[in-house]
Amino acid sequence: MRDADIGISLVERRQKFLQQPSTVWTRKQQAVCVRRAYKKYGEKKSPNVILDGLNMTVPKGCIYGLLGASGCGKTTLLSCIVGRRRLNAGEIWVLGGKPGSAGSGVPGPRVGYMPQEVALNKEFTIRESLFFFGWINGMTTKEINPKVDFLIDFLMLPSADRSIKNLSGGQQRRVSLACALLNEPELLILDEPTVGVDPVLRQSIWDHLVKICKDGSTTVIITTHYIDETRQANLIGLMRGGRLLAEESPDELLRKYNSESLENVFLKLSIIQNRGKRRRSSILHDVTASISVPEVPLPTGHVNMNFDATSEISGEFGETIGPPSISKRVSISNEPTVQTLDLPPDDEIEWSLKDRLTLFSSCHMRALIWKNFLWMWRNVGMMMFIMGLPIFQIILFCLSIGKDPVGLHLAIVNEELARGVRNCTYLPPRMFQKECENPGNDSVCPFIEYDCEVDKLSCQFLEVLQRRNQKLDYYDELEQAKNAVRRGKAWAALKFSEKFTEALKNRSDLTPSTDPVLADLSLNQSEISVWLDQSNQQISLLLQRDLWESLKTFTASVATACGYTPRLLDTIQFNKPIYGPVIPNFTEFAAPGVMLTIVHFLAVALTSGAMLIERNEGILERSLVSGVTGTEVLLGHVTCQFLVMLIQTVAVIGVTLFFNLTIQGSLLTASVLVGLTGLCGMCFGFVVSSVTDNERNATYLALGSFLPMVMLCGIIWPIEGMHKLLRGFSYFLPLTLSTESLRSIMARGWALYQPTVYIGFISTFIWIVFFLGFSIFLIKFKKG
Numbered sequence: 001m002r003d004a005d006i007g008i009s010l011v012e013r014r015q016k017f018l019q020q021p022s023t024v025w026t027r028k029q030q031a032v033c034v035r036r037a038y039k040k041y042g043e044k045k046s047p048n049v050i051l052d053g054l055n056m057t058v059p060k061g062c063i064y065g066l067l068g069a070s071g072c073g074k075t076t077l078l079s080c081i082v083g084r085r086r087l088n089a090g091e092i093w094v095l096g097g098k099p100g101s102a103g104s105g106v107p108g109p110r111v112g113y114m115p116q117e118v119a120l121n122k123e124f125t126i127r128e129s130l131f132f133f134g135w136i137n138g139m140t141t142k143e144i145n146p147k148v149d150f151l152i153d154f155l156m157l158p159s160a161d162r163s164i165k166n167l168s169g170g171q172q173r174r175v176s177l178a179c180a181l182l183n184e185p186e187l188l189i190l191d192e193p194t195v196g197v198d199p200v201l202r203q204s205i206w207d208h209l210v211k212i213c214k215d216g217s218t219t220v221i222i223t224t225h226y227i228d229e230t231r232q233a234n235l236i237g238l239m240r241g242g243r244l245l246a247e248e249s250p251d252e253l254l255r256k257y258n259s260e261s262l263e264n265v266f267l268k269l270s271i272i273q274n275r276g277k278r279r280r281s282s283i284l285h286d287v288t289a290s291i292s293v294p295e296v297p298l299p300t301g302h303v304n305m306n307f308d309a310t311s312e313i314s315g316e317f318g319e320t321i322g323p324p325s326i327s328k329r330v331s332i333s334n335e336p337t338v339q340t341l342d343l344p345p346d347d348e349i350e351w352s353l354k355d356r357l358t359l360f361s362s363c364h365m366r367a368l369i370w371k372n373f374l375w376m377w378r379n380v381g382m383m384m385f386i387m388g389l390p391i392f393q394i395i396l397f398c399l400s401i402g403k404d405p406v407g408l409h410l411a412i413v414n415e416e417l418a419r420g421v422r423n424c425t426y427l428p429p430r431m432f433q434k435e436c437e438n439p440g441n442d443s444v445c446p447f448i449e450y451d452c453e454v455d456k457l458s459c460q461f462l463e464v465l466q467r468r469n470q471k472l473d474y475y476d477e478l479e480q481a482k483n484a485v486r487r488g489k490a491w492a493a494l495k496f497s498e499k500f501t502e503a504l505k506n507r508s509d510l511t512p513s514t515d516p517v518l519a520d521l522s523l524n525q526s527e528i529s530v531w532l533d534q535s536n537q538q539i540s541l542l543l544q545r546d547l548w549e550s551l552k553t554f555t556a557s558v559a560t561a562c563g564y565t566p567r568l569l570d571t572i573q574f575n576k577p578i579y580g581p582v583i584p585n586f587t588e589f590a591a592p593g594v595m596l597t598i599v600h601f602l603a604v605a606l607t608s609g610a611m612l613i614e615r616n617e618g619i620l621e622r623s624l625v626s627g628v629t630g631t632e633v634l635l636g637h638v639t640c641q642f643l644v645m646l647i648q649t650v651a652v653i654g655v656t657l658f659f660n661l662t663i664q665g666s667l668l669t670a671s672v673l674v675g676l677t678g679l680c681g682m683c684f685g686f687v688v689s690s691v692t693d694n695e696r697n698a699t700y701l702a703l704g705s706f707l708p709m710v711m712l713c714g715i716i717w718p719i720e721g722m723h724k725l726l727r728g729f730s731y732f733l734p735l736t737l738s739t740e741s742l743r744s745i746m747a748r749g750w751a752l753y754q755p756t757v758y759i760g761f762i763s764t765f766i767w768i769v770f771f772l773g774f775s776i777f778l779i780k781f782k783k784g
């Protein structure tokens, strides 16, 4: 306020303002000044125009009642004023600055905002809610305490320790009002604060507003559906069709329109506005014709409204006259004469380098971290579930995935044994006898120990095979065995010919001079014929491996028994592996990827859920209006959820150790990578919650990204087996390089200096920075 203005009344100040040319300086002296505001929603082709060249002037120290039908755009206008939505065109000055501009203090504690929705954490008590908003507005605990008592008493609220969720809708709105009043801001913006409030309390709320505005230090903009309660306002703005039909004091409006009530004034103004439009229906014409509207003199200096057939009435009063900035309607304003005046230069707001470089304020961070921890505490059951989930999932993985299948049925036809008795069941390995009634000599495999003189070598091979925990079912005929495979009763049919042993022994006698027919016969008879069910790759690969391994053991045993070196038939020697177990298993391969996927996606679910709750309940919006920045909100969540992630990381590594999964490398390096991946998931969760509007879409996005990630990041299948194009793309996904890195730490024992390992760390770090930056950008710039 200018020194010269101090001490003069609001009415005098307003008159003075109306008489002087409109300049940036005069606009900055108002609490709020909106000029030629244009705002639309929707597509370019069919825009839904909400503000259409609206002008509004709210002098400091006044109570401004913003009235209008439901859906006329009051909330939209207010959220543009507090800097949470952007105009498509036009300008807004709030407390001397442009909302959202550096150093304007808006959003910030200078503005108290009570949105239409309750915008409170339902799990918190009244006291906790007030403390949160007090702290983010820079108040100390000592300052808040007496205020809490006053507001509870004044707004007739129940005990301060009552949970918000246990309050009635009206009580919740009063707590919301208390949060806006708490820090006594310079500008109070209240969106329907008196809904559901009984008349006595409504009156005392108005009395309170009148009291705080009296000395000019507070300005109130209030929207309400109870038109007549705004009689106590200093100014009323009647909004319709994207503009203000009038902006006057209640008494002046009643006088000008010769009306008893403000509702009547609104009705008359609406009719005036409609007259300018082409008559859309005869009914509307009949209605408007039946109501008499007085000739209204316009304030000095303004031309009469020009109701031509193609234009609409803008109906502005005083300074509010202004042309729609974008629509092609006919202008009825004389303001252009004012606009052509040379405007004084814009005041530069002091904005130091320190302010620019400050990433977060300690009071905001304290309040946000406290709120997040309190939220977790109030949802302790859910938090325990979230922390326990990775343990449960890793246990499930270790118990169910990657172990060799056992008990697979093999259909055996061993023609070396007598018919009929081939169906007998064999006892477990090493007790290699048949459980047959009256077994004859030919009906049992005749030996346990290996002996060069044996006449049934097929039995020796089968014993070795049986030791690998597969089930051998005996059939008389090959066709029966094959049918067993066809019917799914067995995974393979194996046949030993009648002369298997003899032919096998004859193999060593084969020379180039042997009759080829005899040689061929001998080779055929000494072969084990196998028919596999290859419909399941894992099982058929395993059976092939078992058959090769059994054959190797069998030949080595026979060679030894016959006095040869066991390596006689070994032409390839697999030595002790350089990395990994002698018998590799899928668990060891998949474990690193599975661990990272679990930690990553649980973090996505946790953060996106928490952020969406905060945003959809309006708490985020309200905090941002109080001056909290997107960066601070994210940092607050990162701090709290990092703790959850630490617990999850320790749990995941602990379960891995418990199940004896190989961790050859440093436990610390592996844990840090798991933790970083969780952090990366957390930041992805922020992105998910920023780009989606509700939990359902967030779930679709998170689920939609889960499977491609699992498939493309080399978690269940080596990247080397992918299509060439996909392989290239896969390296740009968040879990690919980190999975490879963790696998190298766990299976190969590689340290951080190995490129594969540190590239995994670098890639995860880059993704964290990208996701975090992108979500900060979205929070900051994704405004309606």
Ligand SMILES: Nc1ncnc2c1ncn2[C@@H]1O[C@H](COP(=O)(O)OP(=O)(O)OP(=O)(O)O)[C@@H](O)[C@H]1O
Binding pocket: 041, 042, 048, 050, 068, 069, 070, 071, 072, 073, 074, 075, 076, 077, 116, 784
């Ligand atoms: N984010 C949005 N996207 C598209 N349309 C929107 C959006 N927000 C509001 N609208 C539309 O803009 C119009 C004005 O909404 P707004 O909430 O500002 O009205 P209001 O005057 O505050 O209504 P009420 O008094 O019922 O709260 C409505 O038609 C609404 O459907």
